[in-house]
Structures are given as structure tokens and as C-alpha cells.
Amino acid sequence: MEELPDLAGLSLAEIATLAEQRRLPPVEQWQPAHCGDSEMRIARDGSWYHQGAPIGRSAMVRLFSTILRREPDGGYVLVTPAEKLSIAVEDAPFVAVEMKAEGDGRDARLAFRLNTGDLVTADAAHPLRFVEGEDGPRPYLHVRGGLEALVARPVYYELAERALAGDDAQPGVWSTGAFFPLAAA
Incomplete structure (x- = not known):
């Protein structure tokens, strides 16, 4: 599992470098047809749920967060090159x-x-x-x-x-x- 950085021990220059090095999938380029509902929800406190149960593995949450996209209508989706699934977001993702x-x-x-x-x-x-x-x-x-x-x-x-x-x-x-x-x- 990827180790999360300790913010207190980093300079802001180091933080900027780490942020730039993070490679995210090009979700804005992927335009698959909408396939349905992911049965996932992001609560106001930032907790992720699938079918009502909390997603306990932080690595899984980090992975899903990289394929999260905001749609022009204001909704949220999880998107891959092959599928697009709705996800409920209570406040901010x-x-x-x-x-x-x-x-x-x-x-x-x-x-x-x-x-x-x-x-x-x-x-x-x-x-x-x-x-x-x-x-x-x-x-x-x-x-x-x-x-x-x-x-x-x-x-x-x-x-x-x-x-x-x-x-x-x-x-x-x-x-x-x-x-x-x-x-x-």
C-alpha cells in the first residue's frame, strides 16, 4: 500500500513536487456510454460507501477517487474508458x-x-x-x-x-x- 506523506515533515516545495508527480487517469477524455449506478456514495465527512457499507480499505478509496469526474449537469460519475457509473456525493467528494x-x-x-x-x-x-x-x-x-x-x-x-x-x-x-x-x- 502506498504510504501517505506526512505534511508536517515536508516543505511546500516538496509538496508541490509530489502533487505534480501524481499521474491521474485522463478521465476528461473518456466518453463511454452511461452504464448505470455504482451503488456508491460519498458522505459529507468524506467516507465512501458501497451498497450502504463503508469501504474500509483506504487504498481502494484512493483508487476510486482517481476515476471520479464531475459532469456538466453537476452530477458525479466513476469513469473508465469502457463504462460510466453514477455515484452519489452528499457535499464535496x-x-x-x-x-x-x-x-x-x-x-x-x-x-x-x-x-x-x-x-x-x-x-x-x-x-x-x-x-x-x-x-x-x-x-x-x-x-x-x-x-x-x-x-x-x-x-x-x-x-x-x-x-x-x-x-x-x-x-x-x-x-x-x-x-x-x-x-x-
Whole structure:
């Protein structure tokens, strides 16, 4: 089984290199006919289920996450060159469970580890956005191809602490030269 990296022990340059080295299948190029329902669901907490039972093997979840795609109608599918199966997603398909920050203000860089082990650095191509929910602001990080990660509450508190410590006109965070306001869009 592939060893997940320890974010705390890596520099942001090392994190960026690891993220670039990850080879993902070209799911956006695959256009098979829709074959049915996968009988899978991704819960709001990032847990994956098949036929109502949790998928306990993290390697299996990581594998399925690489063939996940967001469709133009907003739905989610698991896709291979030969088949396309619907998958239910309660909120976002990923959860950002850990953050590493280097630098302050405009020089800051924020990297996130997802529940699947993926590493994503917030930047213009991977923006953070905040949505007002019943339980307060819900931050999301764009991962790839319309797929997002819900930022876990403890990580959100780290973001909020950084935002409130800054001296910008409105509370927000910087990462890789891009500013992300904390206010819900």
C-alpha cells in the first residue's frame, strides 16, 4: 500500500513536487456510454460507501477517487474508458484534513492534504471559496475538474486565524499570490 506523506515533515516545495508527480487517469477524455449506478456514495465527512457499507480499505478509496469526474449537469460519475457509473456525493467528494502554511501575507503558500492523500496548493487554479451554510461558513478548495474538497472544521479554524491576523482590508488568506476572502461569495 502506498504510504501517505506526512505534511508536517515536508516543505511546500516538496509538496508541490509530489502533487505534480501524481499521474491521474485522463478521465476528461473518456466518453463511454452511461452504464448505470455504482451503488456508491460519498458522505459529507468524506467516507465512501458501497451498497450502504463503508469501504474500509483506504487504498481502494484512493483508487476510486482517481476515476471520479464531475459532469456538466453537476452530477458525479466513476469513469473508465469502457463504462460510466453514477455515484452519489452528499457535499464535496473530498475533505481537506490538514494544512501546511509557509510565509505570511502576500508571500504565504498554503498546501492541503485531502482525505485521499492528494496534495493541493491553494492558488489561482485551485481557489478557496466560502459558502454560508446553516452551521456557519463552509470553505471549499478546488481540487481538479470541478471537484472540490470541503475544508474540515479544524483546518477552517486555522484559515480563519490566519485571515484575522492579516492586515488586509477584508479578512482573507493569501496563497501563491492569490487572495481568498473569508466572506461567503
